[in-house]
Amino acid sequence: MNKLLECKNLSKYFGPVRALDNVTLTIGSGRIVGLLGPNASGKSTFMKICNDLLTPSSGEIRIAGFEPGVESKKIVSYLPERNYLNDWMKVSDIISFFDDFYADFNKEKAYDMLNKLNIQAEDRLKTLSKGTKEKVQLILVMSRDAQLYLLDEPIGGVDPAARDYILETIIRNYNENATVIISTHLISDIEKVLDDVIFIKEGQIVLHKTVDEIREETGKSVDSLFREVFRC
């Protein structure tokens, strides 16, 4: 397995809180990975470190050999958990902006997805509903031909039909050089699409297996296993 993403003893502390606690992890190319954990388990912290929005307290992280920074950002397409787009812009403006900014941005792909999801390119972002804004953000992220897609809660706010379309898009976009990491609570919706599952609990990796390994070994779906491991 080649090493697209590699962490060694990665930790992040916020004062006394260990948001990530000694995480060692290798993820290869051509995988669709679910990063699953309850609220406040460290999922978003991990993604932020991958994108150089936070610096680790200790340990190492490499993406295709690069430390998070300018070089890694060229090949990582990141969907943050919150909306960061300027409300006054039109959908078409923000697409031009991305097209300008990222060398690997595919404008046709973006317009094609907008069409499929019935979003008007001339609408201003402030007139769009919360769910539609989320769809626009996801379209922007998936329209790059990146090597690593980091999607933080990509399907939480959208309706089930759009959710299906998004998962279909992820499958259609699949290629063996790219890896997609998805963090979510909506496990039953996505488990069929995943290769690997990572359970994260209080900043630690508690399980890293393929979906079929989990089903074979436990006779349970990832969703039921999650409910068991994280029972409150």
Added chain:
Amino acid sequence: MGWELKTDRPIYAQLIEQIELRICAGIYPPGSRIPSVRDLAQEASVNPNTMQRALAKLEEDGLLYSHRTSGRFVTEDTEMIRKTRNKLAKEQVQVFLKKMKDLGFEYGEILSIISDLAEEMME
């Protein structure tokens, strides 16, 4: 025919069964080309690697074969398809018999229920 996948068993094993079913039912006839991994994965909404694994196993079993350039095909060996069809039928009957046994039916009772229902349905 839709793709029905249960949540408690490995996905790749279920994909193998469902493709076998399609071959036996003639949806993918002997010698015909089956859709690409990507198309099949999208149709079944599953991970392409999982679909690839299922197809590789079917190839190993001989039910499918691949041409390096032109794709994957169903075997032309109709005897092999017939055997697979019998295997699937046996599995169905085993599941059925197990359920009837759990309900407390005896062999003779089961047979008479089957023959009565079959007569009704075939009329």
